Amino acid sequence: MNIAVCIKRVPDMELRFSIAADRKSLDQAGLKYDMSDFDGYALEVALQLVDRQGPGEVVLLCLGPDGVQETLRKGLSMGAARAVQLKAEDVPVDGMVIARALAAELEGGGYDLILFGRMATDTELLGLPCVSSISHLEIADGQGTARRDLEGAAETVRFPLPAVLTIDEGIARPRLATLKGIMAAKKKPLETKPAVLGEARVTVEAMALPPERSGPRFVGEGSEAVPELVRRLRTEAKVL
Amino acid sequence: MAVTFAFAETRGGELRKVAFEAVTAARQAADASGGGEVHALVLGAAGIASKAEALGRYGADVIVVVEHAGLERYNPEVAAATAAERLRAGQYRAAFFSASAEGRDLAPRVAAKLGAGLASDVTAFEIQGDSLLAQHPAYTGKIIVTLRLTGTPAIVSLRPGATPAVEHPATARIERAEPAVDPGASRVVVTELAQQTGAKLDLGEAPVIVSGGRGLRAAENFALIEELADAFGNAAVGATRAVTDDGWRPATDQIGQTGRVVSPDLYVAVGISGAIQHLAGMRTAKTIVAINKDKDAPIFKVADYGLVGDLFEILPRLTEEVRKARGHQ
Numbered sequence: 001m002n003i004a005v006c007i008k009r010v011p012d013m014e015l016r017f018s019i020a021a022d023r024k025s026l027d028q029a030g031l032k033y034d035m036s037d038f039d040g041y042a043l044e045v046a047l048q049l050v051d052r053q054g055p056g057e058v059v060l061l062c063l064g065p066d067g068v069q070e071t072l073r074k075g076l077s078m079g080a081a082r083a084v085q086l087k088a089e090d091v092p093v094d095g096m097v098i099a100r101a102l103a104a105e106l107e108g109g110g111y112d113l114i115l116f117g118r119m120a121t122d123t124e125l126l127g128l129p130c131v132s133s134i135s136h137l138e139i140a141d142g143q144g145t146a147r148r149d150l151e152g153a154a155e156t157v158r159f160p161l162p163a164v165l166t167i168d169e170g171i172a173r174p175r176l177a178t179l180k181g182i183m184a185a186k187k188k189p190l191e192t193k194p195a196v197l198g199e200a201r202v203t204v205e206a207m208a209l210p211p212e213r214s215g216p217r218f219v220g221e222g223s224e225a226v227p228e229l230v231r232r233l234r235t236e237a238k239v240l
Numbered sequence: 241m242a243v244t245f246a247f248a249e250t251r252g253g254e255l256r257k258v259a260f261e262a263v264t265a266a267r268q269a270a271d272a273s274g275g276g277e278v279h280a281l282v283l284g285a286a287g288i289a290s291k292a293e294a295l296g297r298y299g300a301d302v303i304v305v306v307e308h309a310g311l312e313r314y315n316p317e318v319a320a321a322t323a324a325e326r327l328r329a330g331q332y333r334a335a336f337f338s339a340s341a342e343g344r345d346l347a348p349r350v351a352a353k354l355g356a357g358l359a360s361d362v363t364a365f366e367i368q369g370d371s372l373l374a375q376h377p378a379y380t381g382k383i384i385v386t387l388r389l390t391g392t393p394a395i396v397s398l399r400p401g402a403t404p405a406v407e408h409p410a411t412a413r414i415e416r417a418e419p420a421v422d423p424g425a426s427r428v429v430v431t432e433l434a435q436q437t438g439a440k441l442d443l444g445e446a447p448v449i450v451s452g453g454r455g456l457r458a459a460e461n462f463a464l465i466e467e468l469a470d471a472f473g474n475a476a477v478g479a480t481r482a483v484t485d486d487g488w489r490p491a492t493d494q495i496g497q498t499g500r501v502v503s504p505d506l507y508v509a510v511g512i513s514g515a516i517q518h519l520a521g522m523r524t525a526k527t528i529v530a531i532n533k534d535k536d537a538p539i540f541k542v543a544d545y546g547l548v549g550d551l552f553e554i555l556p557r558l559t560e561e562v563r564k565a566r567g568h569q
Contacts, residue, residue: 208384
């Protein structure tokens with residue numbers, strides 16, 4: 001079973017964010033990037049499937065500047081066989097442009113599964129069956145069965161392989177790279193190709209920090225303050 | 241003049257609240273473009289047409305109804321093909337979906353079929369000449385990004401609750417249509433839809449959410465949270481990741497970056513410190529109340545009203561006062 005996992009790097013959300021002078025991009029100073037959590041789940045799912053239903057290999061794909069090579073190496077150290085960087089200095093904000101560039105690379109790759117972490121854009125472009133936000137997956141006899149958690153409900157979805165899947169929280173805890181894995185990753189192939197980027201229909205107009213709330217208005221301490229809280233919820237916030 | 245489109249979600253033979261939000265947004269976009277018709281698309285099993293009429297009260301002029309036995313549950317391939325076919329057939333300025341579980345799946349499929357621009361999880365938008373400007377919270381809500389969508393139709397998925405439904409009575413015509421592809425031939429098939437037991441009101445639909453964190457100390461203490469939710473009468477129960485990871489609450493109750501993203505009218509955070517991961521899921525709520533024993537907890541930075549103290553003392557009193565206020569005495 002051959003599986004492609006499309007990953008991206010995201011800034012460490014715990015750090016402070018500020019906006020660059022153009023008011024359209026993040027100030028890169030002080031940002032630290034890592035593989036997104038959801039991509040970690042997707043990679044873990046892929047590695048487990050190949051472990052159990054091999055032979056086959058897991059191939060990583062990432063679009064972005066040279067900084068993404070570090071993210072790809074991390075994936076290789078977890079157990080992926082090889083990696084491809086689709087080089088672009090700036091990652092487009094138009095998800096469709098990214099999806100087309102990835103699709104061009106994936107086309108004809110003979111993959112049984114193409115996995116994404118959480119993604120706003122699917123890859124119907126490849127013409128393959130696509131199931132999004134899955135929280136459970138079983139593969140048997142060229143057929144997949146997945147669970148999708150909805151609001152207050154869960155769907156069971158059946159689909160044939162090859163297929164494109166996006167992965168949700170909770171499906172599998174990503175393994176930690178071992179020292180052996182980290183050493184081996186240094187010798188694994190990491191290929192760089194130019195990304196083929198089409199015309200964008202979506203661009204960033206502006207970035208801003210969220211409006212500050214006027215609060216906190218401390219209503220008081222302990223249960224004696226409860227009637228005052230309820231009064232304000234009725235008269236000020238008008239939510240009661 | 242511009243025609244706009246809304247995809248009206250259904251589940252279990254009923255329209256969902258987000259359906260009315262999508263129609264409201266389409267109405268506002270049409271009005272902002274010099275006035276024009278709003279066309280709403282509804283897919284479902286036989287009988288959905290009678291429910292779909294309600295969309296007229298929110299400004300839909302044409303309600304396109306596709307009834308088919310194979311559409312009782314969400315069928316992604318049929319829904320995407322049918323919406324795309326409709327959008328290709330007309331000069332639609334913009335198309336609105338919900339950023340619900342279903343809409344997050346559907347909107348990108350439709351955008352891909354049309355080669356159209358997509359903005360996801362949108363909290364506000366405006367029409368500006370040939371463009372649609374859409375705001376959405378990015379990076380766990382730390383940054384508000386405004387996107388410019390060019391070309392038509394501009395495809396938008398709306399964060400549930402962020403753009404409330406507003407009544408706008410119109411005389412709607414019902415138009416019948418066929419699925420664009422045979423539902424029996426779908427490759428991706430939803431074989432089962434299991435409603436979760438115990439889920440009273442869905443987190444995405446509830447006007448009020450009462451949420452608990454580690455401060456509750458044990459799974460059984462969530463009874464206090466549930467009692468407060470009951471007192472509101474229109475509240476759902478949420479939880480932090482720490483709580484769902486520990487199995488105190490089901491994973492589907494998790495609010496945050498890796499769980500549900502919600503925008504209720506009122507969010508009551510109880511015993512929640514306010515980790516970034518949690519704030520990402522609730523900071524766009526209209527009013528936030530925080531109850532915590534630590535007055536320096538980060539949750540108070542996003543709260544409109546803060547109450548410092550022992551939640552085990554405060555919650556029963558709050559439940560009682562809310563019950564009084566709601567006239568449930």
